[in-house]
Amino acid sequence: MNEQDARSLLEIADDELILGWRDSEWTGIAPFLEEDVAFSSIAQNEIGHARALYELVAREGGTTADELAFDRPPEEYRCSALVERRFLDWEQTIARHYLYETADEGRLQELKASGDPEVAGLAAKIDREEAYHRMHARMWFDRLKDEQRFTAALEELRPLLDAGRDQHTPELAELWEEMTMVRRSQPAGTRW
């Protein structure tokens, strides 16, 4: 795996982990039952993708997926500002979902063309699940595209796609506290 591939895998892994976590915050309180199940399942998929990507990067770097996911300080995460925000409004959540899935599609296409068969293979596998996410995101987009609240959310969030990955919002540090709490409180002698 070349350095460019490793860097881009880690970016995607961080995006999927953080977005999966954020999306799962809707479990139990999504606008209706069917959507609750569907969106929770999408959140689980994202975290599954993060795990597979971390495993691949970890093998190259002589570390483990858990260490990559949870033992780095928040400022070292490579995720996009788009996935960090905690949203209490459904239209923002769906606007992010749509923007993310659309951008993610292009990124996966590039990885599928990687010269490294393991990278290309994993990207293809992930992409087959993402196809369902895109179908889900598109149906919501089509349904809400004329709603002012939704288009305003799209306009507000679109710039975050290009905001860079070096600076993070305070919301990421908050999420990191929550996400790594159990692991950091590990009593002496515990092995995962």
Add this chain to the structure above:
Amino acid sequence: MFPPWERAEGERRSVIYEVFRQERKGQPFQHAGSLDAADQTFAETYAKEFYGRRGESEALWVVPREAIVEVEDFVDELNRNYHRVDGYSLKEKLKEARERAGRALVARDR
């Protein structure tokens, strides 16, 4: 239901869909359950999620409940049980036939 933030308490702006599932190619479709969805696209997406994600289905039929014609009034005042498969006992008929054949054999050998 749509958009969800404009939905009043108890308001329904969605359709109930019935989902039928075929487990393997060539098998009959069987009722799997129902879904509440804003339109056909939502129904298809949710049906996939609910009844197809674990590889348990070869195909699904997603039908608005309204489109299903229910028939439930069946008259059989004269109890014509020969209309029903259970009204004709093959076991009994076979037994009688065997007995008749047995008697015929005995009569012939005499």
